[in-house]
């Protein structure tokens with residue numbers, strides 16, 4: 136399968152975000168006085184972001200590498216979970232170029248990114264068939280509401296967890312990995328991002344789970360590392 140060059144993404148990503156500035160303006164209007172848009176939760180508040188992450192290919196190429204990995208490994212028609220869509224929704228846009236796209240479920244805690252998803256599928260309804268995004272704090276996920284996946288990205292593991300989240304969110308980062316292990320199809324993969332700002336925190340979790348036989352290292356691709364369920368995953 137043809138490799139999509141990183142520079143090609145410039146062609147498929149709109150130069151200007153369409154809707155997210157409006158929602159940030161609206162949030163600012165609703166907040167009293169000149170309160171800045173909250174980017175970190177206070178104790179017991181939902182961990183959400185009014186601000187948004189735009190595409191920064193040099194600093195954060197994980198989504199481009201993920202799209203390339205899926206394309207180069209010949210995956211098509213598979214189920215994919217993606218932690219952190221970004222405002223650009225690059226993974227979905229690249230997915231749409233595949234002869235048989237994968238079915239991607241993305242999560243975002245950014246109101247602007249969610250609005251950008253709405254704008255995207257309104258403008259391109261065919262993209263909606265293979266790409267669903269939901270707005271939630273990933274640490275609130277429960278097994279009952281998740282389907283199973285062939286590939287799971289947990290690129291931003293440890294980047295956003297706050298101990299105060301425990302007031303409403305049952306998961307921490309290790310529990311998040313274990314939750315997705317219960318949701319992997321046979322031969323399924325969990326991918327981590329070695330360029331993450333929190334990889335120094337995520338790596339010991341990954342290393343410990345690997346040493347315990349819960350995860351098994353499979354391969355590395357660009358900035359990503361790929362794991363499968365280890366022999367002791369079921370008892371984790």
Ligand SMILES: C[S@@+](CC[C@H](N)C(=O)[O-])C[C@H]1O[C@@H](n2cnc3c(N)ncnc32)[C@H](O)[C@@H]1O
Pocket residue numbers: 182184188189190191195196197198218219220221222242243244245248271272273274290291295
């Ligand atoms: C640093 S941005 C990276 C976005 C994209 N993957 C990229 O590389 O451009 C982090 C992403 O994680 C999402 N995120 C942050 N905290 C989250 C949480 N608690 N639950 C779900 N998504 C979260 C944000 O909405 C955003 O999409």
